[in-house]
Amino acid sequence: MTKALVIASGGMDSATLAWYYHSLGYDLHMVGFNYGQRHAKELEFLKKQADTLKADLTIVQMDFMKDLLKGSSLTDDQIEVPDGHYREETMRITVVPNRNAIMLSIAVGIAVANKADVVGTGIHGGDHYIYPDCRPSFFEPFAEAMKQATVGHSVEGFKLEAPFVEIGKDDIAEYGNRLGVDYSLTWSCYKGGEIHCGSCGTCFERREAFALAGVNDPTEYLNTPHFERPN
Amino acid sequence: MTKALVIASGGMDSATLAWYYHSLGYDLHMVGFNYGQRHAKELEFLKKQADTLKADLTIVQMDFMKDLLKGSSLTDDQIEVPDGHYREETMRITVVPNRNAIMLSIAVGIAVANKADVVGTGIHGGDHYIYPDCRPSFFEPFAEAMKQATVGHSVEGFKLEAPFVEIGKDDIAEYGNRLGVDYSLTWSCYKGGEIHCGSCGTCFERREAFALAGVNDPTEYLNTPHFERPN
Numbered sequence: 001m002t003k004a005l006v007i008a009s010g011g012m013d014s015a016t017l018a019w020y021y022h023s024l025g026y027d028l029h030m031v032g033f034n035y036g037q038r039h040a041k042e043l044e045f046l047k048k049q050a051d052t053l054k055a056d057l058t059i060v061q062m063d064f065m066k067d068l069l070k071g072s073s074l075t076d077d078q079i080e081v082p083d084g085h086y087r088e089e090t091m092r093i094t095v096v097p098n099r100n101a102i103m104l105s106i107a108v109g110i111a112v113a114n115k116a117d118v119v120g121t122g123i124h125g126g127d128h129y130i131y132p133d134c135r136p137s138f139f140e141p142f143a144e145a146m147k148q149a150t151v152g153h154s155v156e157g158f159k160l161e162a163p164f165v166e167i168g169k170d171d172i173a174e175y176g177n178r179l180g181v182d183y184s185l186t187w188s189c190y191k192g193g194e195i196h197c198g199s200c201g202t203c204f205e206r207r208e209a210f211a212l213a214g215v216n217d218p219t220e221y222l223n224t225p226h227f228e229r230p231n
Numbered sequence: 232m233t234k235a236l237v238i239a240s241g242g243m244d245s246a247t248l249a250w251y252y253h254s255l256g257y258d259l260h261m262v263g264f265n266y267g268q269r270h271a272k273e274l275e276f277l278k279k280q281a282d283t284l285k286a287d288l289t290i291v292q293m294d295f296m297k298d299l300l301k302g303s304s305l306t307d308d309q310i311e312v313p314d315g316h317y318r319e320e321t322m323r324i325t326v327v328p329n330r331n332a333i334m335l336s337i338a339v340g341i342a343v344a345n346k347a348d349v350v351g352t353g354i355h356g357g358d359h360y361i362y363p364d365c366r367p368s369f370f371e372p373f374a375e376a377m378k379q380a381t382v383g384h385s386v387e388g389f390k391l392e393a394p395f396v397e398i399g400k401d402d403i404a405e406y407g408n409r410l411g412v413d414y415s416l417t418w419s420c421y422k423g424g425e426i427h428c429g430s431c432g433t434c435f436e437r438r439e440a441f442a443l444a445g446v447n448d449p450t451e452y453l454n455t456p457h458f459e460r461p462n
Contacts (some may be wrong), residue, residue, distance in 0.1 A: 062295065064342075090237055098339045098377070101336040101339065105335075132379060133379075135379065141373070141376040146370040148363060148364075148365055
């Protein structure tokens with residue numbers, strides 16, 4: 001049995017990735033991160049996904065990130081999460097510096113300790129604009145570094161994969177729908193209310209992905225703003 | 232004023248690196264990691280170094296590593312730290328999987344949040360044999376990935392540096408001696424007793440470095456085994 005470790009947020013991208021490895025017959029280990037983000041609610045949804053897929057689940061407690069990495073609205077209660085489309089300039093303040101590399105590095109450590117064959121991350125083309133650490137220009141040298149860092153300690157042929165790095169979130173929704181992903185078990189909203197707010201950047205992207213993919217959106221939203229395709 | 236963040240362990244390599252950036256006139260920020268290692272004593276020595284250099288000091292609490300990364304004698308109380316030279320096969324069990332990449336990634340995040348110009352790590356040629364994540368084959372792609380990950384968020388020209396990656400620990404001791412490093416403020420022993428044990432792998436390397444460099448060793452050791460150059 002080969003083992004895949006999936007870096008999972010509770011959102012729809014990493015859920016689709018987990019279903020993908022599951023469909024390939026991998027033994028599945030889902031790893032989430034609690035770094036003091038407002039949307040810790042996503043971790044509850046992650047647990048539902050892991051239960052459904054009979055996957056091992058590890059939540060890494062990284063409260064230190066809240067204290068150390070100042071200036072991001074995701075971890076600083078004094079900065080308001082902006083509304084609006086994710087691609088807008090104002091969304092830049094939702095970036096936790098180097099978050100992706102930190103989570104990937106820890107996941108690789110866990111993978112090596114648990115003899116996993118592959119680590120998968122759900123970074124995708126739609127993240128490129130805002131997040132430099134979700135671009136192939138970051139991912140390719142990073143994946144090479146991880147391979148080199150674990151020589152002699154990891155499973156032979158161990159690698160870090162980003163199957164969605166070249167496609168968009170709507171492509172992921174369409175692919176996931178074919179795989180049978182239960183998107184009602186996923187959470188996107190950065191505001192962390194009872195139901196999805198419907199108006200923050202991630203809710204915007206979530207609605208847009210389902211709409212563009214022509215896939216039924218099972219999400220209940222608090223606000224139902226007029227949906228417009230971005231220019 | 233340009234700012235350097237130094238990844239610091241309390242040991243002689245990172246101390247020399249801190250003195251190096253200090254000698255170049257950088258504003259200094261030292262960052263240590265507490266990952267449940269037995270030799271937390273090194274962090275006390277790190278504080279003494281930071282006080283001496285008037286550097287900012289951050290200790291990142293990473294207790295989660297103790298729970299997640301099993302099978303290393305550095306974090307597992309049930310495995311005994313082996314005696315003997317660091318280069319021996321038995322020392323491999325002192326490896327925490329991917330430790331270096333994890334610490335480097337977090338340090339880069341802190342550096343970006345604090346507008347540092349450079350992040351320095353004290354990895355050196357003597358580490359290559361045991362630790363794949365201290366080799367240039369790891370460091371070069373990793374440094375490139377960090378540059379790419381922080382585009383648009385870091386200080387212009389930001390980079391990750393490993394000035395000692397091609398030299399040995401004895402070269403570091405010789406260079407540090409010329410820089411005026413106070414090595415009595417450094418700690419190496421993995422056993423974490425009152426004074427250096429003198430017989431664990433890191434004590435062995437420490438003694439060897441001073442001896443090969445012809446530099447006075449200010450360390451008080453519990454054991455004083457016959458010193459031999461390795462073949």
